[in-house]
Amino acid sequence: MIVGLIIRVSPGHYIQDAVKFNSSYFFNILLPPIILNSGYELHQANFFRNIGSILTFAIPGTFISAIVVGVILFIYTKLGLESINISFVDALAVGATLSATDPVTILSIFNSYKVDPKLYTIIFGESLLNDAICIVMFETCEKFHGKKAQFSMVS
Structure with missing residues (x-):
């Protein structure tokens, strides 16, 4: 936080421009x-x-969650309560990001109470695949958003 504050209050924009967030580095190198x-x-x-239970929770569950969150966000921005204007593709990208759950607390509680290993494995496996599915959904929305911008410049 201190380094971020120093970068934020530093004069000029050279340092701020050099440390911009790049999602492709994050998704392809760090994650x-x-x-x-x-x-x-x-x-x-x-x-x-x-694997059947894990895939059932991971793929349809994450997809449905991302779609629902994206649609709710899109509808909320279209109501005009805030001065936010978001495209449907951007709303889906945010929905995909928010649908990536990380059940660290639940798994640590499961570990301390020695719950059934099957339940622990299902929750842990779903969280692993959930992250991967959200990455794919986010990248897909990002690529589609880029294609949409190209189509609008051609039109």
Whole structure:
């Protein structure tokens, strides 16, 4: 926070322009080791034994959650209560970002109370795949947004 404050109050825009957030670096360089580390710690036998349940919660659950959050955000911005104007694709990208849940607290409680390993594996596996699905959805929205901007410049 202190480094961010120093960068924020520093004169000129050279430092601020040099440390801009780049989503492609984050998604392609920083995030994969985190997800792979989590997958390495997972008990593989339990994961593959429960792959049907995990995939059922991860793929449709995450997709439905992202769509619902995106639609609610889009409708809210169209109501005019705030001075925010967001496209539907941007609202879906935000929905995908917010749908990436991380159940660290639940898993630590499960660990301390020694719950059924099957339940622990399903929750942990779903959170791993959930992150990957949200990344794909966000990247898809980003690519579609770029194509939409190209189409509007041609028209």
